[in-house]
């Protein structure tokens with residue numbers, strides 16, 4: 102039996118509440134299907150700070166390094182507002198992303214049929230939607246140097262951020278997008294602004310060359326990122342995989358996410374380079390939402406984003422595609438049966454708690470497998 106090493110980092114706020122629902126699923130898969138998940142647990146964010154004064158310990162960083170995949174809950178909140186910048190809860194997540202070199206951020210936007218009325222867009226625009234945004238996560242304008250505020254001495258200041266991309270960074274993110282497209286509708290749309298940015302010219306050139314050399318079986322389109330934003334809202338179903346840089350990806354993935362629904366529904370994955378020995382990519386899976394301090398500890402959190410992040414983990418880290426699909430179907434079925442946590446419920450509708458939602462997904466998953 103294969104062992105699959107998973108590190109769970111629930112974090113703080115609603116993180117531990119939603120992670121508890123994933124733990125139930127892992128337990129079930131180990132007991133009934135011999136899935137062989139070997140679980141380690143660690144502290145990150147506020148829970149780590151409260152325990153030992155750091156946002157993540159070296160010991161837990163080592164566990165992340167040894168794991169096949171990391172499941173991350175959420176971190177942050179007003180409780181830790183006054184702690185020093187480099188040990189604040191969010192620093193733990195940034196450290197993980199940086200040390201694991203997670204350069205590819207994947208955010209799917211799918212429409213669950215039962216929630217197709219919940220979008221601000223017309224039903225026929227989003228019904229059946231299933232797109233994937235692949236965002237470059239470790240380069241571009243968020244990291245480029247110089248990055249500073251200069252005092253010009255005449256009562257004026259100058260803020261500077263620098264957009265920098267090297268060929269290898271574009272090649273590797275394009276490679277991830279093309280590989281993923283092959284497992285989906287085989288179509289990639291690359292977005293940049295080559296009309297006004299040199300890095301956009303290079304982006305376009307390298308994506309085009311990478312495509313021609315290695316992935317010519319995949320359909321490739323280019324779109325200017327601003328036009329892409331319009332098209333995402335006008336007719337999102339024209340897309341399959343969208344690949345873009347860090348800044349455009351940040352904005353476009355938020356737009357795409359909100360095409361369909363609540364923050365409590367949205368999973369994400371981040372990948373690093375494949376391991377030289379095993380070929381496996383370092384990966385971290387986490388919901389898009391934060392620690393939701395306003396509802397934490399009340400059993401109100403929607404666990405679906407966390408559970409759907411685990412489904413992504415099954416698909417991408419462990420090649421358990423059938424199980425991932427069944428788990429996603431279990432989520433869709435439970436929604437179809439009318440179960441709602443408060444964030445996705447109509448006003449005055451009956452709602453269920455975090456653990457009731459988790460139990461319902463587990464029950465449905467059990468009956469499907």
Ligand code: NAI
Pocket residue numbers: 115174175176177178179191194364365366387388389390391392393394395396401402403404406444
């Ligand atoms: P948030 O995502 O925590 O919450 C925004 C709103 O959505 C809140 O009203 C919250 O109750 C609701 N919400 C979020 N997830 C939900 C779920 N699963 N079920 C039901 N409702 C849900 O974002 P906010 O309030 O801006 O940030 C709170 C803290 O989280 C901050 O400290 C922030 O830095 C941190 N944060 C952490 C992230 C992470 O751990 N990856 C990502 C985003 C924010």
Ligand code: MG
Pocket residue numbers: 351352355
């Ligand atoms: Mg953002």
